[in-house]
Amino acid sequence: MERLTFDLAAQPLRELNTFLHTGAKEGKVGHVTVLNPDGAHNIAVGLDCPIQVEVVGHAGYYAGGMNKTATVTITGSAGTGVAENMMSGKVHVKGFASNGAGASAHGGLLVIEGDAGLRCGISLKGGNIVVGGSVGSFSAFMAQAGRMVICGNAGDALGDSLYEAVLYVKGSVKSLGADAQYEPMTDEDVAVVASLLDQAGLAHDAKDFKRIASKRSLYHWNADANQEY
Amino acid sequence: METKPVHFKNISREESYGYDRKTLDYIRNAAAHGLYEIRGMGAKRKLPNFDDLVFLGASMSRYPLEGYREKCITKTLLGTRFAKKPIELEIPITIAGMSFGSLSANVKEALGRAATEVGTSTTTGDGGMTPEERQSSKTLIYQCLPSRYGFNPDDVRRADAIEVVIGQGAKPGGGGMLLGQKVSARVAGMRTLPEGIDQRSACRHPDWTGPDDLAIKIQELREITDWEKPIYVKVGATRTFNDVKLAVHSGADVIVVDGMQGGTAATQTCFIEHVGIPTLAAVRQAVNALEDLDMKGKVQLVVSGGVRTGADVAKALAMGADAVAIGQGVLIALGCNGETYFQNGAHHSAEADYNALGCASGYCHHCHTGKCPVGITTQDAILEQRLNPAVAANHLKNYLKTLNMELTTIARACGKQNVHHLEPEDLVALTIEAAAMAGVPLAGTNWIPGKGF
Numbered sequence: 001m002e003r004l005t006f007d008l009a010a011q012p013l014r015e016l017n018t019f020l021h022t023g024a025k026e027g028k029v030g031h032v033t034v035l036n037p038d039g040a041h042n043i044a045v046g047l048d049c050p051i052q053v054e055v056v057g058h059a060g061y062y063a064g065g066m067n068k069t070a071t072v073t074i075t076g077s078a079g080t081g082v083a084e085n086m087m088s089g090k091v092h093v094k095g096f097a098s099n100g101a102g103a104s105a106h107g108g109l110l111v112i113e114g115d116a117g118l119r120c121g122i123s124l125k126g127g128n129i130v131v132g133g134s135v136g137s138f139s140a141f142m143a144q145a146g147r148m149v150i151c152g153n154a155g156d157a158l159g160d161s162l163y164e165a166v167l168y169v170k171g172s173v174k175s176l177g178a179d180a181q182y183e184p185m186t187d188e189d190v191a192v193v194a195s196l197l198d199q200a201g202l203a204h205d206a207k208d209f210k211r212i213a214s215k216r217s218l219y220h221w222n223a224d225a226n227q228e229y
Numbered sequence: 230m231e232t233k234p235v236h237f238k239n240i241s242r243e244e245s246y247g248y249d250r251k252t253l254d255y256i257r258n259a260a261a262h263g264l265y266e267i268r269g270m271g272a273k274r275k276l277p278n279f280d281d282l283v284f285l286g287a288s289m290s291r292y293p294l295e296g297y298r299e300k301c302i303t304k305t306l307l308g309t310r311f312a313k314k315p316i317e318l319e320i321p322i323t324i325a326g327m328s329f330g331s332l333s334a335n336v337k338e339a340l341g342r343a344a345t346e347v348g349t350s351t352t353t354g355d356g357g358m359t360p361e362e363r364q365s366s367k368t369l370i371y372q373c374l375p376s377r378y379g380f381n382p383d384d385v386r387r388a389d390a391i392e393v394v395i396g397q398g399a400k401p402g403g404g405g406m407l408l409g410q411k412v413s414a415r416v417a418g419m420r421t422l423p424e425g426i427d428q429r430s431a432c433r434h435p436d437w438t439g440p441d442d443l444a445i446k447i448q449e450l451r452e453i454t455d456w457e458k459p460i461y462v463k464v465g466a467t468r469t470f471n472d473v474k475l476a477v478h479s480g481a482d483v484i485v486v487d488g489m490q491g492g493t494a495a496t497q498t499c500f501i502e503h504v505g506i507p508t509l510a511a512v513r514q515a516v517n518a519l520e521d522l523d524m525k526g527k528v529q530l531v532v533s534g535g536v537r538t539g540a541d542v543a544k545a546l547a548m549g550a551d552a553v554a555i556g557q558g559v560l561i562a563l564g565c566n567g568e569t570y571f572q573n574g575a576h577h578s579a580e581a582d583y584n585a586l587g588c589a590s591g592y593c594h595h596c597h598t599g600k601c602p603v604g605i606t607t608q609d610a611i612l613e614q615r616l617n618p619a620v621a622a623n624h625l626k627n628y629l630k631t632l633n634m635e636l637t638t639i640a641r642a643c644g645k646q647n648v649h650h651l652e653p654e655d656l657v658a659l660t661i662e663a664a665a666m667a668g669v670p671l672a673g674t675n676w677i678p679g680k681g682f
């Protein structure tokens with residue numbers, strides 16, 4: 001398989017993305033290296049083939065957004081909305097990620113080795129997220145399906161208005177959001193966490209994690225419940 | 230025989246203006262349920278609207294066109310600013326975004342068929358794109374909503390344009406709602422939700438906040454689609470002058486402004502009636518904003534919320550809109566609020582079903598219940614059979630054709646060979662309120678309130 005290099009200091013972003021949407025699909029190029037990303041937004045968005053993309057440096061907003069089947073690695077940090085609405089494949093951030101990482105991801109795996117900002121995994125719809133560090137407040141807000149593994153700590157209101165997504169946290173949780181609750185870890189949970197940690201390449205003991213899921217008390221309008229959101 | 234004087238007791242019926250029967254009813258309901266009322270359709274209260282404007286037809290100072298002989302162009306282009314493939318429509322009347330989930334799959338199909346036949350577009354809603362609507366609709370606008378239910382890159386690529394929804398006229402600042410009765414297995418699957426739950430969706434987008442972020446989000450959608458597809462931005466009408474300016478700055482190709490008369494399938498009544506501004510006021514503010522930025526004609530404006538007739542369309546265009554979008558009018562054309570439904574070649578009364586919902590035909594706003602008596606806003610396997618897509622599509626086609634004929638009739642009378650040449654100078658207002666909101670003179674005067682004499 002061929003390897004290609006795009007230098008964003010010399011080539012416009014549109015050229016890179018257009019190649020990744022069209023030329024890459026021919027299957028001759030297996031690996032693309034992106035140099036000098038310099039925080040550019042929308043790098044490698046909307047990919048739809050199993051190509052490997054390595055962004056050497058820091059990416060701006062929405063890196064790897066709406067990814068399908070591709071593997072996007074960012075050696076530096078990523079801006080807001082990394083891997084937003086990912087369908088499948090993998091996005092791996094070696095550094096930190098800003099707000100809304102993995103927002104509404106329907107599938108695939110997002111790995112953030114460092115910390116993630118606010119609202120990590122918001123509206124998650126089936127994707128998996130593994131964060132090596134800590135996550136900010138309102139993470140997993142309204143998360144519908146999928147799993148989040150947080151190796152560090154979580155901020156305020158973790159899992160607020162959760163639907164069916166499940167969260168696993170190793171460190172401390174500043175506070176749980178409305179309708180989120182701790183539940184006992186089953187053997188199945190331990191196996192799931194171990195497998196995700198393994199896929200992320202992070203060494204932690206799966207047994208050290210706590211499970212958080214929805215109380216499901218907000219699933220139906222209830223006149224007798226005081227609105228305690 | 231002695232006759233007794235007859236005494237008639239005087240029963241007082243002095244109604245209180247503040248505590249009229251509607252208010253009494255509201256308070257009793259609140260006391261009985263402890264929950265706000267949720268309902269469908271749009272604002273029911275009397276608002277200044279397009280009926281408060283009239284056209285100044287041509288006479289001595291202007292020259293009319295012959296109604297039946299001279300051509301009047303209705304072609305409409307949307308998305309000419311950045312997109313490589315702008316939307317080309319035969320008429321400036323489009324179908325507003327309504328979700329599969331709120332509407333049945335049959336209705337979505339009917340909308341697509343009718344729109345395709347008359348050469349206009351349909352729009353998805355909160356809940357993703359169904360194969361039925363993509364197949365039946367030649368020009369399909371794909372909404373990107375805060376909930377992102379069912380939102381996926383394949384449908385982004387399949388769409389003809391993308392509409393980033395910030396808000397809607399019925400509930401600017403509010404998120405979507407779909408009550409459990411309508412969250413069927415298929416709807417739940419498309420939205421990744423447990424079946425039968427009362428769905429509450431987010432009111433803010435998950436991955437951006439504010440206009441600077443939106444600019445990057447729009448650029449992302451352009452990059453994903455290789456700059457081919459127009460990007461619309463839809464706002465519910467509130468601070469429309471500023472919102473339209475910010476949408477232009479964010480890089481929108483088309484701006485959709487939805488006034489407070491705009492419909493909904495399920496929203497709190499207090500929201501529908503008390504948040505947002507009337508469409509008439511919103512159009513003026515939107516056009517002013519575009520003119521202020523010298524973007525009129527470069528960024529197109531679509532107006533929705535209570536557009537019902539060809540005259541309404543003509544007035545919206547004269548005020549500066551490039552096109553309109555219709556939701557409730559379209560549903561009514563399909564049979565909403567009708568006394569009967571048409572099934573197996575015969576009309577059947579729907580009245581008992583309206584009564585079961587606690588209303589009657591003509592008064593129904595019960596889309597949220599999922600028990601639409603005429604099979605439109607339902608996911609019920611039996612009720613949805615009450616709407617035949619072919620018959621419904623035919624009615625909708627007739628409705629759209631009628632509106633378009635009315636529109637061109639008015640345009641010709643004003644001497645325009647192209648409906649897009651209608652201008653504010655063709656309009657005057659019948660009320661001071663409408664004159665002030667629409668920014669056109671009160672009929673018979675030169676007075677535009679707020680602009681001096």
Ligand code: SF4
Nearest residue numbers: 565566593595596601
């Ligand atoms: S008839 Fe159906 S679509 Fe019309 S208001 Fe009633 S429930 Fe809604």
